[in-house]
Amino acid sequence: MRIALFITCLTDQFLPRAGVAATLVLEALGHTVDFPPLQTCCGQPMFNNGAHGEARDLARRFALVFEAYEHIVTPSGSCAAMVRRHFPHLCPDEHRVLNVARRTREFCEFLTSELGIGAHEIRRRCVRPLRTSVAVHTSCHQRSLGLLNQADSLLSGIAGLEAVAMDHDDQCCGFGGTFAVKQPELSAAMVGDKVRSIQRAGADQLVSGDAGCLLNIAGACRHAGISVRPQSAAELIAESWGLIEPEHTP
C-alpha cells in the first residue's frame, strides 16, 4: 500500500519523532510511505477563528498536494477532523477536496480500521518491553471522529506498558488552538485538572493523538514541576518494535 503522510505543523516543528515513528511503523508493516514535500497546513487555525476565505485556500492547496494518494495518514486527530469534517463544508462542490477529505485518517484509526492491526499484532512484533506507565488523553477531535478506543487497544498490546486512567478523561484539556491564548485563565483551569490527574496517577509519559493536547498538557506539567514525556502512540509502538530507541525524560 502506498501511503502519504501528512505531518502537521506542530508535529513537524515540535514533536517530529511522532512523524518518524509513524513512518517507521508503517514501513515495518510493509507499506510504502511518502511525504509530499509541498505540504504545509490544513488551515485549522484559520477555520476555527472564522477566517474561512484563508481556510478554503489552504483546503484547496492540501487537495492539490495529496490528490494522487489513495491513503492519507496523519498523527494528529484535530487535523484529521479538519480535513474530514470541515473541508466538505468549506468546499462542498469541489470533488478534489471531497476526495482527499474521504481518504484522510488519523494514524491509530488507520492502523486499526484500514490495516486491521490489533493488540495481538502489536504484541507479536514487540522486541523490547517498555517498563513505563502512560496516561492516555483522548483528544476532543478523536471523540468527534468517533475514535475512542483505537489508541487504547493498540497500546494494550505493548509489553510492559501500564496505561493509567485519567480523571475526567472526557473533559477538554483547554488547548483549543488560539483559545489557550485568548482565554488564558479558563484554559489554565482546564489543563490544571489534567496536571492534577497525571500527578495523582504518577505517569511517566503522556499519550495523545493530538500534538496540541500533548504540548498543552506537558507544558502545564512542566510549569507545575512535573516531568512527563509527551508521546504519540506511534512512538511507543516504534519503541517496542525496536524501530527507535526509547528516550529518557530530560
Add this chain to the structure above:
Amino acid sequence: MNDAHDILFPKGPHELRVRAREINRNIPLTQYVAKATRTRDAGRKSALEDTFGANADAARALAGKIKHHTLTHLDSYLARWVDAARAKGTMVHFAATAQEASAIAVEISKSHHSKLCVKAKSMVTEEIRLVEALAAIGVRAVETDLGEFILQLDGDAPSHIVTPMIHKDRRDTARIFRDSLGSRYTEEPAELTAIAREHIRELYRTADLGVSGANFLLADTGSLVLCTNEGNADLSVACSKVHIAFVGIEKVIPSAAHLPIFLKLLARSATAQPITVYTSIISGPARPDDRDGPRELHVVLIDNGRSRVLREDSRELLACIRCGACLNACPVYRKAGGGHAYGSVYSGPIGAVLTPELRGLASYPDLPHASSLCGACHAACPVNIDIPAHLVRLRRDQIATGVTSLRDRLPLRIWAWVMRSPVRYRAAAAVARWLAARLGPSSSTWSPHAPPGLEGWTASRHLPLPARQSFREWWRARSCLKSGDDQ
C-alpha cells in the same frame, strides 16, 4: 434587585474573561459549580445509556428532526396552535419584543387589580424582566421554584437554566432564610425546604395572579405542557383566578404524539430522571364544573428576536429545549464559575451562541470565543444542536463584517500567507528557531518565557521549543542517504 439585573443585563459590551476572573475569586462557588455540573453530566450519560443504549444518538437526532421540521413550518404550526387554544377559551397574545410582552402582563394585572403574583420558574420571563415590570405597578411577583425563591430573596440572578442556584449551597440558603425570613439558622435540607414551603404555601392562598412559562405547546390540541420537579407551576395554575403563561414562539411541536420523546430526553438530559416529577398538560382555562384552575388563561407568545434567528443558518438554535445539558457538559461553563460569567439570561454553550443572536453580536463580541470547540455540548444536546459549528459561524461573521480587530485578524492572514508556500513555511520555521534560541539554552525543549503575544500561554505552561531537527529535515536527510545508497 438591581444587582441581579446587572448580572443578566450588563451595560456596555460584555467581557466573559473579566467577569469569570471576578467570579472565580469565590473559591467555594467554583467548587459547587464543578461538583454539580460533573454530577449532572455523569447522571445524564447513564440515564440516556440505561434507557436508549446504543440508540441514544438516534433518539437525539429524531428529536432534533421533529424540532427542525416544526421550525421550518413554524408559521403554520403556530397558527394551528393559536386556533386550537382559542377554541378552548385560552386568550392568546402576541409580543414582538420584551417590552410588549411585559406591557401585556401589566395590562392584564391592572384590569384585575392584581396585588400578588405567584410565579413559576421561566427563563423567558427573565428575558422580558417581568418581575421588575410588575413591581413597577405595585404587583409583588414571588418566585415559587425553590432555587429561584432563594435567589429572589438574596437579590441574586439565576446562574443555570435548570439549576438556577448552582453557585450557592445550603449554608448560603440558611443565611438567606435567616436574614430575609427571620427563620432559625439551620443547614438541614429538609428543614430549609419546610421553611420555604410554609412561606410559599401562604402566598398561594392569597395570590390573585399566576405566572409560568411552558416547556412545549402542542399544535393539535392548543395545549401548554409544563414540566417541574416541585409542582409549583401546577399550584400557581390551580390557585389563582388569572394565569398568564409566557412562551417563546419556538416551543411548539406538532402534536401530543410527538411529546413523549421530548419528555424522555428532557428529564434525562436535565436531571437524569426518568420523567420530570410533575408534567402537566393544560388545555384552556377552568371549565364551569372544574373545582380549581384559572377562570382566565392567557398565553403571551413572545418573539423578542426569535424570528430573526429562524433564518436558515441559525434555525436549529431555536430547537433548544432548555435542559441545561450543554452547560453541565461544558468545561468553560464549569471553569467560568457558572452562568453569571456570560452576562445573559442564557449561559453556557447555548447561551454563547443564542445570546449574540438574540441581543446582538456587538454587545457580546467575546462569547463566540469562550469555547475551545471541544464539542462536549454537541454530544450532550438532546436535540443534537451542533453548537461548535454555530460558534465558528459567529466568528466568521465577525471577520466578514469587519468587527474582528486587525490585531486579531492580521496574524491569521499572515499565517495563511505563510502556509500557502512551503518555502515561506520553512523560512517561518527558521525564524521561530532563531527566536527560540534566544529564549533558552539550545539543549532545552521547554521555556518558561514566551515571546510577546504568547504571555497567556506561559502564565500556566512552559512553552515548547522547536525540535533540533524538524520532521521534514529528517525526511530529507534520510532520502539523501537512501539515494546515496542506491548509487
